[in-house]
Amino acid sequence: MNAPSRILAVDPGEKRLGFAVSDPTGTIATPLTVVDHQSREKDAQKILDIARANNVGKIVIGQALDWDGNLSDQGKKSSRLAAAIREKTHLPVVLWNEYGTTQTAQEARIAMGLSRRKRSEPIDHLAATLILQSYLDAQGNEPGSAHE
Numbered sequence: 001m002n003a004p005s006r007i008l009a010v011d012p013g014e015k016r017l018g019f020a021v022s023d024p025t026g027t028i029a030t031p032l033t034v035v036d037h038q039s040r041e042k043d044a045q046k047i048l049d050i051a052r053a054n055n056v057g058k059i060v061i062g063q064a065l066d067w068d069g070n071l072s073d074q075g076k077k078s079s080r081l082a083a084a085i086r087e088k089t090h091l092p093v094v095l096w097n098e099y100g101t102t103q104t105a106q107e108a109r110i111a112m113g114l115s116r117r118k119r120s121e122p123i124d125h126l127a128a129t130l131i132l133q134s135y136l137d138a139q140g141n142e143p144g145s146a147h148e
Contacts, residue, residue, distance in 0.1 A: 013037065013124055
């Protein structure tokens with residue numbers, strides 16, 4: 001039986017990519033880092049480098065859908081990024097609806113009472129955490145179910 005591996009989530013934005021990683025059981029998402037967006041190919045390689053460094057067995061890419069479930073322009077970019085990653089790896093790459101995660105992350109910062117200056121810092125890794133936790137929760141609570 002294979003040992004569980006982590007799941008990496010990416011919140012791809014216009015300026016930055018946010019990253020979060022699960023624990024080895026696929027239960028809890030934790031913010032990881034934020035990197036600047038460069039190009040689709042360079043971003044795909046950076047994602048794979050981070051995946052390798054964190055013993056990742058699956059990659060979840062946030063995909064923006066609008067309120068009625070249609071792909072937004074950013075969602076189409078996420079699809080192209082996922083395709084670029086798939087060309088470079090054997091790891092499963094999953095697209096996951098990220099609707100509202102950036103707004104939710106910002107609201108959480110406000111609720112925590114952070115200063116305006118702290119709230120202006122990048123939140124992409126927090127949005128990635130919300131994307132990943134949503135994905136993990138949807139997989140169910142069975143051990144290993146998030147890895148199948």
